[in-house]
Amino acid sequence: MPFDSLGLAPALVQAAARSGFSTPTPIQAAAIPAILQGRDLRGSAQTGSGKTAAFSLPLLQRLTEQREGPRRVRALVLVPTRELAGQVGDTMHDLAQHLPERLKMVTAFGGVSINPQMMSLRGGADIVVATPGRLLDLVEHNALRLDAVAMLVLDEADRLFDLGFAEELGRILELLPKRRQNLFFSATFPPAIQALADGMLRDPAIVDVQGEPGTAPDIVQRVIEVDASRRTQLLRHLLEQHENEWDRVLVFVATQHAAQTVAEKLYRNGIYAVPFHGDIAQGTRSNILSQFKQSRWDVVIATDLAARGIDIAQLPVVVNYDLPRSPTDYIHRIGRTGRAGERGLAISFVSAATEAHFRLIEKRNGLRLPRERVEGFEPTETAPPVVDASGTGGIKGKRPSKKDKLRAAAALAAARGNAPEAND
Structure with a gap:
């Protein structure tokens, strides 16, 4: 199946080819048409399977087709780490280079001065790729608004939904319009995280290529x-x-x-x-x-x-x-x-x-x-006695604490309260 059969514009088909994609990967073939239709989506595929291009290509096309009025942030891509922010931003920039209409993209993450990022947001932006903490910093500095976001992407969504990011994610969701397209991607969606994600999605396309023959690395x-x-x-x-x-x-x-x-x-x-x-x-x-x-x-x-x-x-x-x-x-x-x-x-x-x-x-x-066992390094230690009677084997972190449960419930409540009413 070639890229041009998925509904992508010729410029983006050529961009995919320049990025090394001769034919769509399974996650791309399944996700791109659904995203172009404006559907919410939860996509799961192994790392290295082309997930970034799977959401970037249709996102760029939809933004190009819908451009009108002053420049405002219409697409927000949230990622859990600075390194991933840079990688996703670079990929999207490369794919957008030869579009007939220039889209302004800003990548923002912590660990570096906020001032250059604030300067880059002057005059607005079409797409922002950011880590949650730095995004909230920029909002608090009045460097950007999120009330025009039409497309929300959570990359490595399972990490963004876990307890380490739950509070920040909840605050960001409160700043977004309820009418938006939600795209959640990750290599893994544990059951509890999947339930949280699905609570935010409206009639989503579910794309899971984990178990398909030939897709495992x-x-x-x-x-x-x-x-x-x-x-x-x-x-x-x-x-x-x-x-x-x-x-x-x-x-x-x-x-x-x-x-x-x-x-x-x-x-x-x-x-x-x-x-x-x-x-x-x-x-x-x-x-x-x-x-x-x-x-x-x-x-x-x-x-x-x-x-x-x-x-x-x-x-x-x-x-x-x-x-x-x-x-x-x-x-x-x-x-x-x-x-x-x-x-x-x-x-x-x-x-x-x-x-x-x-x-x-x-x-x-x-x-x-x-x-x-490697010769010369054969183990001599024995397992410590098991003192945990709960059946968990005493494995740290398996059983959430009461505080963990309360924070997860708060995140779920925030997610439900911000579920979209309809898609653009």
């Missing part, structure tokens, strides 16, 4: 048993053993301290490793990613900041040094490799203490992976 998943105290040694051993095969490796850890510590230990042993986390200045983070894409760093040791929206072409390996807190984050992490049809490798270190948590990750994601 080609990622080999390995699980290596190792004592927690020997993970850095094992990581170094694997890096040295495969130095001619793994030109770049993304390693996930649980904390900023771990990112610093592991990176320093590797660097002292001749491996070009660098930490990547939220306390690093935005300019430095951008430089690290740029240099990593150019293979100037061998290893990036990152917190889950890098699990969403980091698109690094031909990244061969992802390592879970620490297991992710949630089963859905496991999918987002390993999705940094095996992108755009490339083959990838995901390795998870599992100790006796984290075995129960990894079994939960397997269960929630429909996996059952064999355990491996």
